Amino acid sequence: MTDSASIFATGNIPDAPRSDLPELLVALAADLRAVGYTVDGVAAFLGAAASSALNRDQLIPALIVTGQAVKADPGARALAAVVSLWLLAVPQPPEEIDAALPGIRTAGLLELGLVELDDGAVAAKADLRPYGWDANEDGSGGAELWVSSDLAAHQRAGVLRHDHVLGIGQASTTLVQTTIRRHTERALDLGTGCGIQTFHLLHHCDHVTATDISERALAFTRFNLLLNAEALHLDPKNLEARVSLRLGSLLEPVAGEHFGLVVSNPPFVITPRSTGESASEQFTYRDGGLPGDDIVASLVRTLFGVLAPGGTAQMLGNWEITAGTRWSERPKSWLDGSGTDAWFIQREQVGPEQYAETWLQDASETRDRGHYQESYAAYLADFASRNVEGIGFGMIWLRRPADTANAASGENAADTGNAAAISRFEEITYPIEQPVGPHLGASVERADWLAAHHLAEAHLVVAEDVTEERHQRPGAEHPGVILLRQGAGLRRTNLLSTELAGFVSACDGELSVRQIIGALAALLGGGEDFEPEAFRAGLLEEVGNLVRDGFLLPEGH
Structure with missing residues (x-):
């Protein structure tokens, strides 16, 4: 069991929203709901074109729509002010925010640490946006939430801070859509960030342990959990009954524990390392601090140790492809002799140049020409040092085989013992149906069925x-x-x-x-x-x- 010192239970650390003011959190949630600051409400307000552009981090169409909406309909003024403040990062007059959010007002937002005053105007200090998902056909499982994180590159000037807390992005939503949802007593969200995966896990798992190496990330997660306590079926006075927040690297905070499900969007970005580099020089949300793809390799090799029998892990990752080899050779080497069921799906493969361009732009490192040129060259030299000609990205599913007594099923269970190992490495680069998690789960069930039955008699x-x-x-x-x-x-x-x-x-x-x-x-x-x-x-x-x-x-x- 982890040392109690690693348990994160504070709601007041520098440069992160406060979660130790429950009355203000209740007031904020009520105000946001009343003003229509929801996924559907914002989409209807902005319209399809501006919403689509905003999802691509393009603000101008939404800025135009917001200005036009206020002129055409004074009643839209309140929602326009909230959208402008957080989604568009445009400072607002205090009186506009007070009118739009009368329960918490500017004073309450300042106390929570969500905004700051900039020449008398209310400016976003953190991002706060609606997030949610639809209910199942029986009406269960849906949620309407608000998620806070650091302002993204398109909302602020300069290079991102190295302890930047990432918000809702393509990688996090990909993992959400990929995860096979089934009831599990204990789940682990490894590298929780602002808590996206934990929100979903709480709807089908009894207890979730969320870890991160960043104290700021855990502070954002705690804030988001308590802001959305009602929707997530949490008791604000006893958060630990369903969620444990742990500070630490990789699997260290959960050493000796076992989980039925592990999900992780780890800091898998392959970034050049320099001699004497400290953790403060790395972007904690994406850089694992290890050379090459070692962060993903390490997790694939060690996750078996925290999985309960029959437990599964799902994660995203990058892997290096050296010249003259197939993409699957390196991932396969991580599993040699482990006995772990595995399924890798490569969704994309890019060259070193495109990889460097993507991640330098991600952190706004393209704005200084000299820095950009130096960093770009460092990426290419780093890949060349390992003879890397391509970098793959994809989805990873792992399973620890169940005990023999529990794994066998079907009429010939006595003959089959444990289900045959699943070992699949395939490339699927065309569009697939989302969410794909239910289909992946059905595929695993079919593989288990084949291992437990005589196909010829089916x-x-x-x-x-x-x-x-x-x-x-x-x-x-x-x-x-x-x-x-x-x-x-x-x-x-x-x-x-x-x-x-x-x-x-x-x-x-x-x-x-x-x-x-x-x-x-x-x-x-x-x-x-x-x-x-x-x-x-x-x-x-x-x-x-x-x-x-x-x-x-x-x-x-």
Whole structure:
């Protein structure tokens, strides 16, 4: 169990919003709700075009809309003032904020540390924006929140502070959409930042431990949790009953503990290291302080130790691709002999130049030409020192196999023991359905089903989202290409052989896999070179792949 000294329970540290003033937090939440400062409220106020531009960090369309809205409708003045203050980082007259947020007023915002006075105007000291997600079909699980973080590069001048606390970004929402949601007693949010992953975990986990190496990040998380206590079903007077905030690096704060689910958007950015560099010179929200991709490698190798039997981990990461190798070679090396089930999906691959440009711009390090040139050169030299020609980005799923007594299931459980290890390394760079988490979870369940059942005895049906395409030359008697396409989830496309296409067309649940393969063997066999056993084994393997990928499903599933 972790040392109690690592537990973060303060609500008042320099340069972070205060969470030790519960009356003001209640008043702020009530005011924001009353003025319509919600995801839907802001979207309706700005309109589709300005909202889309704002999501790309472009402020001008929203500035134009805000000014026009106030002229056209004085009743929109209150929401315009709040949107301008926090989303657009435009200082507002105190009287405008007092009128828009009458419960907390400017004085309360100053006391919380969310704003400061700049030449008499109220200026945002931190970002505060609406965030939420829709409820399930049964009405459960939705949330309407507000999230505070540091002002982003497009909202302020100069290079970001090195202990910058990142807000809602593409990486954090990608992890949210990727995570497989299931009830878990204890979950770990490793590197919580401003708390985005923790908010979602609280809706399907009994207790969440959130860690970060940054004290400021934990202060923002604590503020966000208590500001949204009602929506997150938290008792403000007993936050620790459901959330534990831990200060420390990587897995140190939870040494000796075990979790059913770990999620992490770690500081995976590959950044050049310099001799004698201190932690204060690194951007804590993105730089792990280790050379190359060692931060991701270290987590992949060690997360097994904090997972309960059957527990899973999901994270995002970068990995280096050296010249002359496949992208998957390095991630595979992190798992050699570990016994961990693993699934890596590479979503993007870029060269050293594009990688350097992306992350130098991310921290606003492009504004000083001399600094930009020096930093750019350092990136290229660092990658060249390891013969790196590409950097991959993607999603990682890991699982600690369950105990034998718990893992086996199904009619032949005694024969299968633990579920067969999942070891998948694939590249999917085209658009996929979001959220993809439910589809990833279904894929894992199908892999476990295949490990626990005799596929030959199963009765299969074609999934509802699957369509078939046939292409042939004009005048040709038979199609030259037969494709199966998925309309949902990972939206895979599978090229079918003639016999596999025949198999799929017969999958209506009536006949078993063995019966369909037998019929195809009788129909297509008979030649001198035909080997019945090889035909059956090969087709059975291909059918297993179609089940694993969700083209075919066991009847009733």
